[in-house]
Structure formats: C-alpha cells, structure tokens
Amino acid sequence: MANREKNIKAAAMIEFIHTATLLHDDVVDDSDTRRGSITAHRNFGNESTILVGDFLYSRAFQIMVEIGHMRIMEIMSDATNTIAEGEVLQLIHCGNPDTTEKQYMDVIYRKTAKLFESATTIGAVLSDQSKLIEDCLRTYGKELGIAYQLIDDVLDYSSSSEIIGKDIGDDLSEGKPTLPLIYALERCNPNMQLMIREAITNKDSSHSKEIFQCVIDTGSLALTAEQAQIASKKAIDALNDLPNNQFKDALIQLAKYTIERIY
Amino acid sequence: MANREKNIKAAAMIEFIHTATLLHDDVVDDSDTRRGSITAHRNFGNESTILVGDFLYSRAFQIMVEIGHMRIMEIMSDATNTIAEGEVLQLIHCGNPDTTEKQYMDVIYRKTAKLFESATTIGAVLSDQSKLIEDCLRTYGKELGIAYQLIDDVLDYSSSSEIIGKDIGDDLSEGKPTLPLIYALERCNPNMQLMIREAITNKDSSHSKEIFQCVIDTGSLALTAEQAQIASKKAIDALNDLPNNQFKDALIQLAKYTIERIY
Numbered sequence: 001m002a003n004r005e006k007n008i009k010a011a012a013m014i015e016f017i018h019t020a021t022l023l024h025d026d027v028v029d030d031s032d033t034r035r036g037s038i039t040a041h042r043n044f045g046n047e048s049t050i051l052v053g054d055f056l057y058s059r060a061f062q063i064m065v066e067i068g069h070m071r072i073m074e075i076m077s078d079a080t081n082t083i084a085e086g087e088v089l090q091l092i093h094c095g096n097p098d099t100t101e102k103q104y105m106d107v108i109y110r111k112t113a114k115l116f117e118s119a120t121t122i123g124a125v126l127s128d129q130s131k132l133i134e135d136c137l138r139t140y141g142k143e144l145g146i147a148y149q150l151i152d153d154v155l156d157y158s159s160s161s162e163i164i165g166k167d168i169g170d171d172l173s174e175g176k177p178t179l180p181l182i183y184a185l186e187r188c189n190p191n192m193q194l195m196i197r198e199a200i201t202n203k204d205s206s207h208s209k210e211i212f213q214c215v216i217d218t219g220s221l222a223l224t225a226e227q228a229q230i231a232s233k234k235a236i237d238a239l240n241d242l243p244n245n246q247f248k249d250a251l252i253q254l255a256k257y258t259i260e261r262i263y
Numbered sequence: 264m265a266n267r268e269k270n271i272k273a274a275a276m277i278e279f280i281h282t283a284t285l286l287h288d289d290v291v292d293d294s295d296t297r298r299g300s301i302t303a304h305r306n307f308g309n310e311s312t313i314l315v316g317d318f319l320y321s322r323a324f325q326i327m328v329e330i331g332h333m334r335i336m337e338i339m340s341d342a343t344n345t346i347a348e349g350e351v352l353q354l355i356h357c358g359n360p361d362t363t364e365k366q367y368m369d370v371i372y373r374k375t376a377k378l379f380e381s382a383t384t385i386g387a388v389l390s391d392q393s394k395l396i397e398d399c400l401r402t403y404g405k406e407l408g409i410a411y412q413l414i415d416d417v418l419d420y421s422s423s424s425e426i427i428g429k430d431i432g433d434d435l436s437e438g439k440p441t442l443p444l445i446y447a448l449e450r451c452n453p454n455m456q457l458m459i460r461e462a463i464t465n466k467d468s469s470h471s472k473e474i475f476q477c478v479i480d481t482g483s484l485a486l487t488a489e490q491a492q493i494a495s496k497k498a499i500d501a502l503n504d505l506p507n508n509q510f511k512d513a514l515i516q517l518a519k520y521t522i523e524r525i526y
Binding site for chain 2: 021048052065
C-alpha cells in the first residue's frame with residue numbers, strides 16, 4: 001500500500017474512532033444537540049446509536065489491519081483503552097464537588113487529548129520519522145487536545161447553543177465539575193460555594209443563572225482560557241525541531257485557532 | 264511469548280469481547296437478568312455499562328497487540344465488525360413479522376456464531392495448523408455457534424428464568440422474530456397468524472400465553488431443536504480430519520452438550 005493511501009486510511013480510522021466515542025458519549029450524557037443537529041440517539045434511539053458506535057470501532061480496527069502496522073495497532077489500542085478509562089473516570093467525578101484541578105486535567109487528557117496525541121504520533125510513525133520528531137508530534141497532539149477541551153469547557157459556560165452547535169450549560173446540569181467551576185468554587189464566597197456544591201452533588205441546574213454569573217465574576221473563565229493558552233503555546237513550542245514548511249505552519253495555525261474559536 | 268501464554272491471552276481476549284457484547288446487548292434489549300443475576304445496566308446504569316463495554320473492547324484489542332499476530336488481528340477485526348452488523352440487522356428485523364428463516368439464520372450467524380468461529384479459527388492459527396485443519400475448526404466453531412443460538416431461542420419459549428438465568432419470553436415481548444416464532448407463523452391458522460403478527464409488530468406480549476402454546480402445538484420448538492441438532496452434527500463432522508485425542512473428544516462433547524442443555 002502506498003504511503004499516501006496509508007495516511008488517508010489512518011485519518012479515516014481516527015475519524016471513525018472519534019465518531020464512535022461521540023455516539024456513545026451522547027447516549028451516556030443524554031445530550032440533545034451535536035454539531036448543530038439533533039443527536040443520533042435522539043433521532044434513532046439509544047439501541048442503534050450504541051450498535052453503530054460499536055460498528056465504527058470495529059471498522060476502525062479493520063482499517064488498521066489494512067494498514068498492517070503493528071506500532072499503529074499498539075498506539076491505538078492504548079489510546080482507545082485510555083479514552084474508555086477517561087470516560088469512566090469522568091462519570092465517577094460527576095456529582096463530586098471535591099474534584100480537584102489535577103483530577104480534572106487527568107480526565108481531559110484521557111478522554112480528549114489522548115486521541116489527538118495518537119493521531120499526531122501516527123503521522124510520525126507512518127512517515128518513518130526519528131524518535132525525536134515522533135516525541136515532538138506526540139507532545140503537540142497532547143497539548144493541542146488539552147487546549148481544545150479547556151476551551152470547550154469554557155464555551156459550555158459562555159457561548160450559545162446556536163453558535164457552538166451543542167447544548168450549553170450541560171456540564172453544570174450533569175454535575176460535571178469542569179475547570180471553570182472548580183476555579184469558581186475556589187474563588188467565591190461561602191454562600192455561593194454551598195450553592196455550587198449542591199448544584200454539582202444534586203445535578204440541579206435551577207440556580208444556573210447565578211452560578212454562571214459567579215463563574216464569570218470570579219474570573220474563572222478567563223483563568224481557564226489562560227490554561228488553554230499555555231497548552232496551545234506548549235503545542236507550538238513542541239514543533240521547534242520540525243523543519244519549517246507549510247505543514248508546520250498549518251499545525252501552528254491549528255493550535256492558535258483552537259484557543260480563538262467561539263464554537 | 265510462549266505459545267501457552269498466547270493461547271491463554273487469546274482465550275481471555277475472546278472472553279472480553281464476548282462480555283463487551285453482552286453488556287451492550289443488555290442495554291440495547293433493556294434486559295433484567297443475565298446469568299441468574301440482575302444485569303449490569305440495571306445495577307450500575309446504562310452509562311457505566313456502555314463505557315465498561317467500550318473499555319473491555321479496547322482491553323481485548325490491547326491483548327491482541329501483546330500476542331502480536333497480524334492474522335489474529337485480521338480475524339478479530341472482521342469478527343467484531345460482523346457481530347456489530349448482526350446486532351444492527353437484528354434490530355432492523357425487530358417488529359417485522361415478515362422476517363424469513365434465511366434472514367434469521369444470517370442474523371444468528373453474525374451476532375453469535377461468528378465469535379465462536381473466530382475463537383476456534385484462532386486456535387488453529389496460534390498452533391500453526393494447516394489450511395485444512397484451520398478450515399475444519401472454522402466450520403466447527405460456526406456450526407457450534409448456530410446450534411447454541413438455536414437452542415437459546417428455543418429456551419426463550421420453553422425454559423424458566425430460574426433455570427436459564429435470564430429473562431424468558433423476552434424475544435416475543437421485544438418483537439424479535441426468532442425461528443420458533445417464524446415456524447409457528449408458517450404452521451398456525453389465520454386467526455393465530457394475525458395475533459402473532461400483531462404481537463411482533465407492536466412488541467405486545469399481552470397474548471403471550473396463547474402464542475407460547477401455539478409455538479408448542481405447531482411443533483415449532485421441536486423443529487427448531489432439529490435444526491440445532493443438524494448444526495451440532497455438522498460441527499462434529501467437521502472434526503473428521505483432526506487427529507483423535509482428548510482435545511477432539513472435548514470438542515465433540517461440547518457440540519453434544521450444546522443441544523442437550525436446558526439453560
């Protein structure tokens with residue numbers, strides 16, 4: 001198989017795994033909207049959505065067999081395992097107002113950044129790059145994924161569902177302690193703390209308006225966005241050892257866009 | 264890695280995939296009981312059950328990477344893909360009283376027998392057997408799986424949940440046209456046909472007592488069991504070219520047990 005074909009297959013494989021995780025996530029989170037449309041499970045039911053997710057996982061696995069590269073198998077089997085662990089961890093932290101920043105960062109590395117990391121690492125593997133370049137691209141993918149998820153969690157408190165194409169305020173109503181909320185908890189007054197803790201514990205969004213305001217007033221969105229900027233910069237810095245060309249430029253642009261996006 | 268270790272890992276890998284499919288199936292079918300216990304999704308919720316299923320799939324994939332055999336990867340990626348297709352097909356046929364025997368056989372080959380087939384084929388691959396022996400074991404696994412599922416579908420009309428360890432009558436109440444029901448539809452009077460067709464279409468089990476009696480009276484359970492016996496015999500016949508030893512004896516015993524089991 002020509003290298004060009006392998007690259008395209010690898011990209012399709014990553015996309016299939018990504019879609020499979022989204023299908024299952026939307027069932028798990030009972031979400032209504034995804035990419036501006038009604039979610040698959042709302043449209044076709046949980047049954048089809050779970051099974052089509054499984055189907056896509058297995059197709060991704062078949063594509064890897066077609067590529068026929070054991071290192072890629074290894075990277076992707078570890079990635080899918082880590083993603084599943086991340087989703088379970090996230091579920092465990094749901095409803096827990098004592099979730100720490102460290103625990104949150106571990107969850108987003110696993111559930112989101114790991115797939116970015118595997119995708120960029122595979123790019124290096126398929127083109128027979130040195131260990132150094134492979135490590136650079138791994139770090140790039142990891143930090144890009146972290147930046148992406150941090151901004152995603154900011155947007156859940158600051159965008160509108162028309163712009164972002166998925167439900168807003170879901171994290172709070174699911175009792176999901178993301179970084180904006182963790183920061184707000186650390187910075188607000190005791191009364192507000194109690195309100196936020198109860199909202200997380202009881203997955204109760206009846207005080208969402210006050211809590212949203214508190215997240216803004218404590219500067220928690222700005223602080224979270226700052227963490228995203230740091231991750232984005234780390235991603236770009238990781239590219240230092242790569243030759244300067246249009247591909248490197250595109251990767252840099254992507255890391256910049258990730259923290260500027262409003263959807 | 265020693266061959267013995269590879270065999271054990273391969274067995275664990277098959278078991279993980281099997282468990283993952285059961286976890287997802289019980290969510291999809293909304294089943295209450297499995298192996299005599301309350302199902303995982305009833306106990307821990309759909310969310311955890313879906314994610315733990317995904318986790319087990321990814322662990323199975325990791326184990327395959329540890330075994331490091333590309334042929335096994337190929338067999339298992341095709342198997343998991345076929346299983347997912349089979350589950351989707353089954354969902355499509357649910358509520359359709361015009362499902363044919365041929366369509367039913369296609370579903371059970373995919374959703375059940377394919378995993379048996381892949382397990383027995385891998386046994387041949389791991390021990391470097393000839394193409395002939397591999398084909399024999401593939402056929403054995405396939406026919407064993409078909410026999411197993413046919414008996415499973417008989418037991419859903421004839422056992423009790425205390426004995427079988429999972430819900431009884433589920434197939435009818437889910438509008439799942441399995442072979443006993445397909446045979447009954449072909450053999451009963453027009454009034455009964457109408458009642459069964461409506462029960463399948465509307466997933467309505469209010470007439471389950473009459474329909475169960477009809478399935479028995481038309482000899483549909485006996486006819487289905489006969490198909491299982493034929494498959495079991497095909498499985499045993501496929502072993503002809505294998506050397507006579509305790510392992511072959513065990514496989515023969517398994518094929519016999521499959522059609523004699525009452526749970």
